[in-house]
Amino acid sequence: MLNPIWLKTFVILVDTGHFTQTAEKLFMTQPGVSQHIRKLEIESGYSLIARDKKSFELTEQGRLVYQYALDLVENEQALLARLAFDNPFSGCCTLACSGALALMLYPNLLDLQVLHPRLVLKLKAAPNHQILNEIQTGIIDLGIITDMPNQGLFDVTEIGLEQLCLVLPSNIEANNNSDNLLTQLGLIDHPDAELYLSLYFAQSQESVLTHLNIEEIPVSGYVNQISQILEPVAKGLGFTVLPKSAIDTFQTPERLQILSLKQPVMQTLYMVKKRNRALPARFEVVKSILKKHLDVVKR
Template sequence: MLNPIWLQTFVTLVETGHFTQTAEKLFMTQPGVSQHVSKLEQACGHSLIKRDKKSFSVTEQGQLVYEYAVNLVLNEARMREALSYDDPFSGEISIACSGSLALLLYPKLLSLQSKHAKLVMRLKAAPNGQILEEVKQGQVTLGIVTDITHKHWFDVERIGEEELCLIVPHKADLSLNTHELIMQLGLISHPDAEHYVSLYFAQSGVPSLERLHVESIPEVGFVNQIGQILEPITQGIGFTVLPKSALKSFNRKDLLKIIASTQSVKETLFSVTKKNRVLPARYQLVKEVIDSAFPFGQDN
């Protein structure tokens, strides 16, 4: 790397066109200016000026070094300006959450972007463990998860609760008890099915479900696209368990039915960021969107 002091001396020399004026401007001696220029020429491996008695001209290589040095100063000035100005309505926003939350939040985030065109939304749907790993590695700035391992790696904030729903076809035989019904229908599985179904069974307050293991339920289909999981159920095929937000985002709810449980099953949601990471001001807008989607104390 070229010595920045030599570069500053050279830029001043080119702009003043005189060794004496350069020395005065930089509070140096004239021999000191000459020494800086000579050392810079040695470092570059080229003559930067052509001396002619008391005057000089800048060589082609000298012009390139001059332009390089001027750009360094300009870039540093821009960088310092950027450091001192954190625009709350500009820049990239990186979020990862479950597929069902992505369906709920993405329209709200797009609405935010439509108001502030300089925002760039990057929303990723991913499993809980992957979200935590990518936040830890700095690949994602803000994650929304339901379970946190190794909490010492993260700054964590509780943001609300999400209700889980057991969803069956609208024409399902409700004369059957829930245990019989789901065994008859079979499970439409998805990447989070085991977690959601197990949690629902454990907290539903229905004794026959509390004793039921997910592995014992026949599987009649698997879908890894959140927007498609409910499609087979609209055609009378299977049941599944999903957060209510996924159901809210589905446009054919009339073909589905939610089985009432003895007590509501809710999952706590947490926002996570890398430990001690100070978020840019624009993330305050995102937090306001999330808070509006999951207000405390309200049924979602």
């Protein structure tokens, strides 16, 4: 890279047309200006000016170097302008959360994008471990997870609580023999079913459930599309456990029933980003939308 100090001297020399005036502008001596030009010529490998007593003419290489120096100044000014301007309603935001939350949040994020079309929102449904990995590698900017991560690697904010629900077909009569009922129905399995089921049993405070062995429950079906998990339950083919946000988005909730507990089972939602990473202003707008709607989940 050509020395920027010598380039600056060269530009002022070309603009003024005089070594003496260049020296005055830069608070240098005239021999100092001449030295800068000689060093620039040596560094570039070409003569940049053709000297004629006290005047000079640019060589063809000199014209190219002069334009290059002007472009550098213009590019630097443009960069500084972009750095100083952080538009909260423009740019790309990549987010990730569970499939259940994605079903609930995506329409609201789309509404935000309709209001601000230059704000590009990309939402991915993924499990906790994938979200954390992709935040670390820079694929995802912001995530919502349900397990407290390593706070040495991530900045973490508790953003809300979400209820976990055990969902049954509406035509099933739920009674105190919940353990027998679940064994008879079988589990509609999905990628997070084992995690949700273990949390549900552990926190339900129902003795018949806390002592139930997950491995003894037969699997009566499997689907990995969050929008389809409740369909086999609605058809009486089994039960499952999902966050309430997934149930709220189901088109025919009258075909389902939620097992009633004395104490609802709740999971904490954490907003995470890479440790000490400063996100652009547009993320404050997005986070305000997330907090607004996750607060509804919390209540």
